[in-house]
């Protein structure tokens with residue numbers, strides 16, 4: 001059996017030690033641990049990287065602490081519009097959805113787009129028709145209501161501002177969630193899910209559901225899930241760029257991941273981070289912000305759950 005491993009994130013941003021109560025910190029680390037263990041258990045039983053990343057992201061989507069699924073931020077209209085993507089590195093198949101509403105686990109809908117449609121990316125009304133056809137339960141708006149998110153939105157709702165879940169207010173929490181895994185057969189997969197940015201409008205779509213920008217997997221190189229200021233991640237095509245540095249320059253996962261986050265993204269003033277894994281199970285988790293909710297576990301016995309630098 002080859003080595004296997006998994007990494008997860010719950011968003012990167014202004015996370016400063018001491019600004020969170022110990023109780024809240026425990027809630028975050030518990031939620032991260034639950035997601036990590038759910039994904040790792042799949043791998044340990046010989047399951048696929050795809051199943052591992054899907055379940056890990058579902059656990060994070062079900063937690064109101066993160067800006068994805070249940071905890072999604074409010075749009076300018078006071079609704080929740082969610083984006084998600086999943087990619088299988090063994091065959092470069094991918095599925096993604098954007099601007100979906102009422103879906104408890106957008107990552108599973110993205111996987112259904114991959115498995116059950118002939119397409120890769122479905123948006124808005126069309127994606128909802130597809131979900132209805134598959135008998136997805138549509139949750140009422142209350143399911144996605146969270147006091148903290150509501151206050152966050154109220155503060156900027158009458159302005160032209162839109163806000164990353166993790167910026168502006170120093171005590172703000174966020175963010176997008178993601179998972180990457182390498183299974184015991186050496187197959188890689190990546191999944192990412194988000195509610196996007198508070199007060200977003202005009203059908204704004206970030207990097208998370210865009211294959212190659214916020215999410216990418218290729219057995220030849222790596223699996224990547226990003227978090228941060230989506231507009232910059234799109235412009236820098238971050239996830240695919242990392243893969244290209246490994247494929248065409250022969251760089252290690254660590255070196256390529258550091259280059260895109262600390263240099264290429266910084267050069268255009270983008271902030272955020274990513275998690276990535278290669279087919280030997282190596283993991284990289286760089287971020288250029290104060291913190292990133294993250295966790296990793298490998299079959300070699302290494303485990304880490306962390307928030308700050």
Ligand code: ASP
Nearest residue numbers: 175176196206227228230
């Ligand atoms: N990247 C996400 C977006 O721009 C936000 C985040 O990572 O928190 O939609």
